[in-house]
Amino acid sequence: xxxxxxxxxxxxxxxxxxxxxxxxxxxxxxxxxxxxxxxxxxxxxxxxxxxxxxxxxxxxxxxxxxxxxxxxxxxxxxxxxxxxxxxxxxxxxxxxxxxxxxxxxxxxxxxxxxxxxxxxxxxxxxxxxxxxxxxxxxxxxxxxxxxxxxxxxxxxxxxxxxxxxxxxxxxxxxxxxxxxxxxxxxxxxxxxxxxxxxxxxxxxxxxxxxxxxxxxxxxxxxxxxxxxxxxxxxxxxxxxxxxxxxxxxxxxxxxxxxxxxxxxxxxxxxxxxxxxxxxxxxxxxxxxxxxxxxxxxxxxxxxxxxxxxxxxxxxxxxxxxxxxxxxxxxxxxxxxxxxxxxxxxxxxxxxxxxxxxxxxxxxxxxxxxxxxxxxxxxxxxxxxxxxxxxxxxxxxxxxxxxxxxxxxxxxxxxxxxxxxxxxxxxxxxxxxxxxxxxxxxxxxxxxxxxxxxxxxxxxxxxxxxxxxxxxxxxxxxxxxxx
Amino acid sequence: xxxxxxxxxxxxxxxxxxxxxxxxxxxxxxxxxxxxxxxxxxxxxxxxxxxxxxxxxxxxxxxxxxxxxxxxxxxxxxxxxxxxxxxxxxxxxxxxxxxxxxxxxxxxxxxxxxxxxxxxxxxxxxxxxxxxxxxxxxxxxxxxxxxxxxxxxxxxxxxxxxxxxxxxxxxxxxxxxxxxxxxxxxxxxxxxxxxxxxxxxxxxxxxxxxxxxxxxxxxxxxxxxxxxxxxxxxxxxxxxxxxxxxxxxxxx
Numbered sequence: 006x007x008x009x010x011x012x013x014x015x016x017x018x019x020x021x022x023x024x025x026x027x028x029x030x031x032x033x034x035x036x037x038x039x040x041x042x043x044x045x046x047x048x049x050x051x052x053x054x055x056x057x058x059x060x061x062x063x064x065x066x067x068x069x070x071x072x073x074x075x076x077x078x079x080x081x082x083x084x085x086x087x088x089x090x091x092x093x094x095x096x097x098x099x100x101x102x103x104x105x106x107x108x109x110x111x112x113x114x115x116x117x118x119x120x121x122x123x124x125x126x127x128x129x130x131x132x133x134x135x136x137x138x139x140x141x142x143x144x145x146x147x148x149x150x151x152x153x154x155x156x157x158x159x160x161x162x163x164x165x166x167x168x169x170x171x172x173x174x175x176x177x178x179x180x181x182x183x184x185x186x187x188x189x190x191x192x193x194x195x196x197x198x199x200x201x202x203x204x205x206x207x208x209x210x211x212x213x214x215x216x217x218x219x220x221x222x223x224x225x226x227x228x229x230x231x232x233x234x235x236x237x238x239x240x241x242x243x244x245x246x247x248x249x250x251x252x253x254x255x256x257x258x259x260x261x262x263x264x265x266x267x268x269x270x271x272x273x274x275x276x277x278x279x280x281x282x283x284x285x286x287x288x289x290x291x292x293x294x295x296x297x298x299x300x301x302x303x304x305x306x307x308x309x310x311x312x313x314x315x316x317x318x319x320x321x322x323x324x325x326x327x328x329x330x331x332x333x334x335x336x337x338x339x340x341x342x343x344x345x346x347x348x349x350x351x352x353x354x355x356x357x358x359x360x361x362x363x364x365x366x367x368x369x370x371x372x373x374x375x376x377x378x379x380x381x382x383x384x385x386x387x388x389x390x391x392x393x394x395x396x397x398x399x400x401x402x403x404x405x406x407x408x409x410x411x412x413x414x415x416x417x418x419x420x421x422x423x424x425x426x427x428x429x430x431x432x433x434x435x436x437x438x439x440x441x442x443x444x445x446x447x448x449x450x451x452x453x454x455x456x457x458x459x460x461x462x463x464x465x466x467x468x469x470x471x472x473x474x475x476x477x478x479x480x481x482x483x484x485x486x487x
Numbered sequence: 488x489x490x491x492x493x494x495x496x497x498x499x500x501x502x503x504x505x506x507x508x509x510x511x512x513x514x515x516x517x518x519x520x521x522x523x524x525x526x527x528x529x530x531x532x533x534x535x536x537x538x539x540x541x542x543x544x545x546x547x548x549x550x551x552x553x554x555x556x557x558x559x560x561x562x563x564x565x566x567x568x569x570x571x572x573x574x575x576x577x578x579x580x581x582x583x584x585x586x587x588x589x590x591x592x593x594x595x596x597x598x599x600x601x602x603x604x605x606x607x608x609x610x611x612x613x614x615x616x617x618x619x620x621x622x623x624x625x626x627x628x629x630x631x632x633x634x635x636x637x638x639x640x641x642x643x644x645x646x647x648x649x650x651x652x653x654x655x656x657x658x659x660x661x662x663x664x665x666x667x668x669x670x671x672x673x674x675x676x677x678x679x680x681x682x683x684x685x686x687x688x689x690x691x692x693x694x695x696x697x698x699x700x701x702x703x704x705x706x707x708x709x710x711x712x713x714x715x716x717x718x719x720x721x722x723x724x725x726x727x728x729x730x731x732x733x734x735x736x737x738x739x
Binding site: 112113114120121140141143144145146147148168169170171172173174176177185187188189191192193194195196198237250253254256257260264267268269270271272273274276277285286305306309310312313316317481482483486 | 497498501502504505506508509512523525526527546547561562563564568576618619620621622623624625626627628629630631632633636637638648650651652662663665666667668670671675697698701702703704721722724
């Protein structure tokens with residue numbers, strides 16, 4: 006089922022069911038051709054779906070659950086499948102044979118292993134000691150557990166155990182009317198409200214064959230969210246190396262940006278802003294002018310703050326060469342967002358699967374894959390987004406309608422929606438059951454794959470650099486725990 | 488010895504320039520400062536509001552026969568956009584109560600009842616919080632973090648967030664409490680020395696919010712322990728958090 010030149014969240018008839026062998030063959034062939042796995046999951050129809058993509062091309066295909074409940078794992082050959090296969094195993098008990106790390110992902114209700122019984126990799130060596138961190142962390146952040154195997158001060162291995170945030174959100178999405186799930190979608194990750202919200206809205210609109218209004222306002226909010234999230238990370242990075250001025254200046258700049266989001270919709274995180282069919286709140290001329298002035302001032306301040314920060318050699322000595330991810334690893338493991346782009350992999354859904362026109366958009370990348378690359382790339386993306394925000398504010402017509410009526414869903418259709426959030430590629434994919442509800446719904450937050458990057462980045466680093474590496478990726482716990 | 492004068496000067500200039508442009512960012516008085524009129528704060532229900540009709544729209548079923556339960560409300564605005572004559576959300580961030588019952592806004596009511604609870608005198612100028620996120624979506628967590636940033640600066644009142652529960656006077660909970668976090672929450676609470684206080688921040692923590700009926704939630708912790716302060720919101724705004732904390736430390 007090949008779709009070329011996708012410029013709209015595609016809606017498809019369910020694909021032909023194929024045999025396991027041809028399904029796996031097709032995956033191998035496509036990955037060798039340069040396709041990345043965007044999703045790979047089981048559904049309540051007892052089918053395994055694979056969604057693979059490369060710029061402007063998507064392929065979706067499926068196979069029945071194997072009768073033996075076993076199939077040869079794809080992970081040894083293509084590590085990008087590792088978390089998907091673990092998820093499939095946890096949710097449906099299908100065993101990818103020879104998977105090197107077949108451990109639970111979220112510990113859902115009724116799962117075979119309880120979160121407290123999780124078995125960590127350990128070592129009998131007298132040279133190795135273990136350090137456990139979390140789930141409750143020192144700062145005000147979400148819960149997750151990090152288990153370090155240490156040789157002296159050097160990290161030999163980091164195992165990341167998540168699932169503490171699991172809220173059974175997907176089952177709540179498929180019960181009841183799909184079009185009324187906006188408030189729930191806003192909590193997939195409360196810091197990526199517009200990213201996940203846009204993906205959900207586009208998906209429902211595709212399933213209903215309706216075109217939304219106010220795409221420019223949605224696009225504006227998405228870029229503002231990106232700027233705010235990157236500023237929050239830059240602030241935390243500066244704080245982690247005790248560069249207090251950067252920490253405070255970036256935090257204050259983030260306040261300006263999210264307070265501007267509040268002046269649009271009433272929420273600093275963009276909650277309440279989106280609805281299926283468009284947006285809830287219009288922008289008037291006065292607000293547009295205020296936003297333009299504020300964002301312009303922000304851009305000037307962000308530039309001078311970043312220049313001052315990167316002129317600080319003691320800060321650079323902590324950032325440079327710390328927590329490296331090689332270009333080859335970023336590609337092999339299918340990372341997205343900053344985690345990939347900082348290692349020179351130019352993946353960005355705004356270029357690869359644009360849902361709106363992004364004239365002249367160029368994916369920003371860095372090459373060194375270290376903390377500095379991720380920090381500097383965030384700065385580059387902030388400046389690019391602020392430029393886009395100015396252009397969007399020029400474009401927005403205050404008198405244009407902001408909501409379009411949305412039809413009922415067309416039963417038995419599959420829709421795919423891909424959005425570049427602040428953390429990377431957000432994929433929503435769902436199949437409609439009847440005119441109102443979904444049969445299944447799959448959410449893939451970029452963090453689900455990118456957590457592996459953190460684990461790889463800290464290997465052979467000093468444990469004291471862990472907080473810095475962690476912040477440089479800035480991954481979501483609830484987005485991957487759902 | 489060579490002094491890299493030029494380099495130092497330009498670096499210093501960068502720094503001073505950035506600092507100068509930054510200006511003064513702290514809100515002079517976060518207890519009285521005005522807020523953007525777009526902010527949906529304390530709601531007002533019309534005397535004749537049809538609560539059943541409003542409840543049908545509500546994703547968390549926050550309307551009871553007595554009024555709107557701020558502990559459940561996620562301020563999504565579905566009700567006020569459709570029936571602006573029945574309910575409006577005022578840009579009033581002073582929303583907090585010392586009991587669950589006081590969070591219900593009856594039709595015609597414009598302010599929340601005065602709080603009776605006050606911390607003992609020894610906490611008036613120093614109160615240490617240990618934050619626990621138990622399946623919070625990171626919005627409340629970020630707002631809690633923001634309460635301590637250069638703008639809101641809750642530490643000016645002596646409130647600090649500490650890393651160890653051993654150093655804490657209170658636990659501030661965000662999120663609906665997932666089953667997978669229930670043990671860790673209990674253990675953190677047990678590790679806080681007496682006297683200790685429990686604060687619930689955000690709709691999820693207060694009532695379970697959107698996740699009240701989720702199978703993966705375990706709220707039994709709250710059956711054993713009583714909170715002294717409830718801060719509604721989805722997420723709670725930093726100004727709500729600052730004014731709520733101030734009111735239990737030094738009175739409203």
